Each structure stands twice: as C-alpha cells, then as structure tokens.
Amino acid sequence: MITVEALTKSYGGTVAVDNVTFKAEPGRVTGFLGPNGAGKSTCMRMMTGLTPPTSGHATILGKKYDELTNPGRHVGVLLDASAQHAGRTGREVLTLGAKTMGLGTDRVDEILDVVGLTPPEAKRRVGDYSLGMRQRLGIGHALLGDPEVLILDEPANGLDPAGIRWMRGLLRSYAERGGTVLLSSHLLHEVEQIADDLVMIGRGRIVRQGTKQELLRGAGTNAHSTDDAALASALQAANIPVQRTQTGIHTPAEPIEVGKIAAANGIVLVQLGQAGGAGLEEMFLNLTAADSREVAR
Structure with a gap:
C-alpha cells in the first residue's frame, strides 16, 4: 500500500x-x-x-x-x-x-x-x-x-x-x-x-x-432521440445542462433522470447510457484545463 x-x-x-x-x-x-x-x-x-x-x-x-x-x-x-x-x-x-x-x-x-x-x-x-x-x-x-x-x-x-x-x-x-x-x-x-x-x-x-466506476458515473450521460432538439429543451426546462453533440446530446444528469424526462414529454429515446470513457476524458480535460500546456487552436 x-x-x-x-x-x-x-x-x-x-x-x-x-x-x-x-x-x-x-x-x-x-x-x-x-x-x-x-x-x-x-x-x-x-x-x-x-x-x-x-x-x-x-x-x-x-x-x-x-x-x-x-x-x-x-x-x-x-x-x-x-x-x-x-x-x-x-x-x-x-x-x-x-x-x-x-x-x-x-x-x-x-x-x-x-x-x-x-x-x-x-x-x-x-x-x-x-x-x-x-x-x-x-x-x-x-x-x-x-x-x-x-x-x-x-x-x-x-x-x-x-x-x-x-x-x-x-x-x-x-x-x-x-x-x-x-x-x-x-x-x-x-x-x-x-x-x-x-x-x-x-x-x-x-x-x-475515486474508483473508475465512480468517476464514470460522474462523467454524465449520452442520449439520442427521434427529436434531440425537443429533448434538449425538456432537459433545460428542468434546469439540467445540455450540450449538443454530433450523435445527440450530452448532459451531466444520470441516465434514469434523462429517461424520465423524455418519457414525460413523449420523446422516444433511440440511445441512452453513461458517457463512458469519452465523458471521463472530457471531465479530465475540463478539470485540468487550467494546468495544461496544450493550447487550443
């Protein structure tokens, strides 16, 4: 140890x-x-x-x-x-x-x-x-x-x-x-x-x-629906931050919370799950961005 x-x-x-x-x-x-x-x-x-x-x-x-x-x-x-x-x-x-x-x-x-x-x-x-x-x-x-x-x-x-x-x-x-x-x-x-x-x-x-599993849970959720614009609006109305991606949306909320909001608004989900490694890497980059020597171009 x-x-x-x-x-x-x-x-x-x-x-x-x-x-x-x-x-x-x-x-x-x-x-x-x-x-x-x-x-x-x-x-x-x-x-x-x-x-x-x-x-x-x-x-x-x-x-x-x-x-x-x-x-x-x-x-x-x-x-x-x-x-x-x-x-x-x-x-x-x-x-x-x-x-x-x-x-x-x-x-x-x-x-x-x-x-x-x-x-x-x-x-x-x-x-x-x-x-x-x-x-x-x-x-x-x-x-x-x-x-x-x-x-x-x-x-x-x-x-x-x-x-x-x-x-x-x-x-x-x-x-x-x-x-x-x-x-x-x-x-x-x-x-x-x-x-x-x-x-x-x-x-x-x-x-x-924390454990990798704990941090993956904190990496947020990726979702894709038949109407991502409507899903984003519904989440924002519930004071949940939303980021549009090439394949749908990303939010720090848990998958079950996203699913409930989609169901309450009659939105059909095509994909729903934890952000996984990509979300964890995004979290890592955001948390350490002020110390990074790499400059975005």
Whole structure:
C-alpha cells in the first residue's frame, strides 16, 4: 500500500504540490493523472525519497521509503527511463541492480524474458536503445526484486501499441497477484483500460479521485432521440445542462433522470447510457484545463 498524506512541496514562492492526499491499495492499479507540469513526478520523487517534502509525508508498506531495508526488494521504481547509464549494456544494468539487491544472475535472465528484450538486445549498449527499449529495461529493473509495490512514471512513453498492450497485461496480472501499482500519465486513455482507481491532479492539487466506476458515473450521460432538439429543451426546462453533440446530446444528469424526462414529454429515446470513457476524458480535460500546456487552436 502507498499512503500519501497532505504532501506539499514549495520552491521559493512557487507551490509545486499542494496538500496531496490519496492511497494506492494492494491488488489494484491506481492511475495518477494530470497534464505535464501538474506535479505528478514531484509527488513520486517525494514518495521515493528523492525530493524532501516541505510538509506532509508518504509511506510505502507502512514506512517511509528511506526506512525500508533493501528497498528494491519491496518497491519497484521507474521515474525516468532515459536516466539509465548509456555506456552499459541492458544486461549489465540489470546485473548491477541484481547484485545491489542480493539477487542471483538467474533473475536477470528471467526479467529479460518478461520484458521481451532478446539476448542480442541485452548485449547492446543502452545508448543505442530506442525509447521503447529503455522503457522495457526500466520496467524490468523495477520488477527485478519481485517487489510488492510498483511506482511508474509515464511508463508508456515510447512504447508502440503492441508494447502498451503488453505493459497493460503485465501490470494487470501483477495487481491480480496482490501487488500495488501506482501508474502516472498525462493521457487518460493510456491508463483507463487498466486502472481500478483514478487520482486526477492539476496545478499541484487533487481535483478528483475515486474508483473508475465512480468517476464514470460522474462523467454524465449520452442520449439520442427521434427529436434531440425537443429533448434538449425538456432537459433545460428542468434546469439540467445540455450540450449538443454530433450523435445527440450530452448532459451531466444520470441516465434514469434523462429517461424520465423524455418519457414525460413523449420523446422516444433511440440511445441512452453513461458517457463512458469519452465523458471521463472530457471531465479530465475540463478539470485540468487550467494546468495544461496544450493550447487550443
């Protein structure tokens, strides 16, 4: 388990992380989501003892990271795949990690197989690796000590679609065996298919958190009827916000509420359901828009 309580980090007069509190539970994948610059990486660096917090604290398995004995055997960390030693081979990187943790070299062979790095690739220098290969190596290093907790910052960067699918399957099976996974990303759709819980951060503050199902319910409803203009008017008359879409309407109201209003006004519904992933992504973008570096054109 990871427990983060009132974690805050200030640099001079700038507050990079502001009173962040959440938990990542065993047997579940927690998606830590926010735009670039929202404070995700700073939070993870504080969790793993690399950056001292201004206030608050984070514990992993009930202890601060620097209180763990042989931490690599308990917590697997990937914060920056590009930070690996470019002059060493992939096998050398893992072998040094294994020796540091008191593991045998047979574990290195196991991990190379798990992450899909072939023997010839393992003999190449990391400086010659693609970003996707570095990510696989970094994930392998995090898994090396067979830890109970994984903390991964943007692990999908550089992976092709097949690699992303592989990563999702790997982390899903890890959680199903009782492991705790904290996975950061600035793109919701990368983690939506794997995450059980979501923590959304913007400008260093938590803006929404909960299970994926809870947040999907809050993503609103999509509806399409034989007369969408009449349905929109009926909903607005009931003080329910409405947004017209290419395929009908979107509203923050629950499906049952939309259905009742349609029935009361004699409007035939063709489609009615929770907004799902698209609505969740719209919510995510709206909640974090003020912190996004992307400019609408």
